[in-house]
Structures are given as structure tokens and as C-alpha cells.
Amino acid sequence: MSDAQQQRIAALEAELAGLRAEMQDYTYTVSHDLRAPLRHILSYAQLAQEEAGPLLPEESRGFLQTISESAQHMGSLLDGLTELSRLGTSPVQCAPVPLHALLQDVMAEVVQPYPGRAVQWAVPPHAPEVMADASLLRRALHCVLDNALKFTAQRNVAHISISVELQVAADSHRNALVTLSIQDNGAGFNPAMRERLFKPFQRLHTTRQFPGVGMGLALTHKIAQRLNGAVTIEGAPDAGCRVQLSLPAAMAVTSDLLQG
Numbered sequence: 001m002s003d004a005q006q007q008r009i010a011a012l013e014a015e016l017a018g019l020r021a022e023m024q025d026y027t028y029t030v031s032h033d034l035r036a037p038l039r040h041i042l043s044y045a046q047l048a049q050e051e052a053g054p055l056l057p058e059e060s061r062g063f064l065q066t067i068s069e070s071a072q073h074m075g076s077l078l079d080g081l082t083e084l085s086r087l088g089t090s091p092v093q094c095a096p097v098p099l100h101a102l103l104q105d106v107m108a109e110v111v112q113p114y115p116g117r118a119v120q121w122a123v124p125p126h127a128p129e130v131m132a133d134a135s136l137l138r139r140a141l142h143c144v145l146d147n148a149l150k151f152t153a154q155r156n157v158a159h160i161s162i163s164v165e166l167q168v169a170a171d172s173h174r175n176a177l178v179t180l181s182i183q184d185n186g187a188g189f190n191p192a193m194r195e196r197l198f199k200p201f202q203r204l205h206t207t208r209q210f211p212g213v214g215m216g217l218a219l220t221h222k223i224a225q226r227l228n229g230a231v232t233i234e235g236a237p238d239a240g241c242r243v244q245l246s247l248p249a250a251m252a253v254t255s256d257l258l259q260g
Contacts, residue, residue: 042071042072080201092226100125107121110142110145117149127164127178128178131247143216143219148184155185161181178248187209188235190237220243229246
């Protein structure tokens, strides 16, 4: 490769980095500046409900309720947009993470909003360590496991199966990957639409069927990118889905396996 080609590539990479930073700044600014008028809309709608609600016709009370609910929903959208923006700029500090212990912690977290739910977990007794930022990985696991619980809400018993596979390349342990698979028996989706699920605010079900704003998989996808990993999803209507999150294996784990 000539010096001119190298310089051209370096210039394009710098331009791309600048565009990404500009987009991150724009997204954060928009989400931040919209919060003040949104708070005013929500506050005054609630005040009108409290002070004038009993005097208003039922239809008008319904209008105020719709305003409040829509403002709350927009607040959730802005929260998701802000988090996605921060994921693109926050520093990543990777270190060996005990995957099995982290899974147990996140499983205990995600069931708390669903008291009384019948959930059957299938979890392997052991899992290798991965090279990741622990806080980012926790967030990704929370998104995926929370989705598994959410979309099994219409089942009498939610069955969530977690499996872990270590893939070691024959040539070098540097290419070793840990693939975490999470399978549920929930509502599933049309597989032809699966690429939409990794984009912000994309939903394949109505909010009446399942709550949320459609950010969980978008956040998981962004986190996987930042951790030098990947995420895929498979599913079918009324047949559940499977999310696979692949991450680099921790060096110590792969070295021990290769020596053994």
C-alpha cells in the first residue's frame, strides 16, 4: 500500500470518527433540551387533572390522561435515546468477568418487577470468563433477560434456557469466543423482521400487548459492538426467540484450555 493510500485511509477514518462524535453530541443535546418542555407538559397536565378533573366531562378527563401518558412515554423514549448516545462515548474498561456469577446477579434483578410470575430457569453450572466491561455487560444481560421475561408474560410458566459455548480457533487463542444463548418460550416474532429489532424504538408488538419503547436490543447491539462482540436473534411467531451474545473469552481461560 502506497503512502498516498495510507494517508487517504487515515483521513477517511478521522472523518468517520468526527461524524460519529458529532452525531453523539447531537443526539445527547436533542434528548437533553427536550426534557424541560416535556416536564412542563406533564406537570401542568397533572395539575389540571388534580384541580379541575372532577369538574370536567369524562371525555375531557380522558384527553388529559392521554396527554399525561404520552408525555411519560416520550420521557421514556428520551431516556433510551440518551443512554444509547452515552454508550457510544463512555470509556470501556475491559477485564476478565466471571460470566456465571454475573448471570446469577442479573437474573435476581430482572425478576423483581414480576412478583408472582412462574419462571423456570435452565442455567449451566459453570461458564468461562469473558473479556468485557462488567457494567456494560451487566446492562446488556439485563436487557436480554428482561425481554425474555416480558415476552413470556402470556405463558402460564416462562421457560428461559441459558447455555454457554466456548469456541476456540485452532490457530490462536486470541480468536476464542464465548457465545451465550438465551432461549425463551414467549411470543416470538416474524423472522423476516428481525433486523429491525436492533434499531432504536423498533417494536414488532403493540404496547398493549407488551410494554416498553423498543430500546433493549438496540442497547445490547451497541454494547456488543463496543465490547468487540456480536449479538444475533432468531425467532418465530408464538414460538419464542433465542438471543445469542458472543464475546471474547478471557485470556487466562483460553490459555488453560489450550494447554490442557
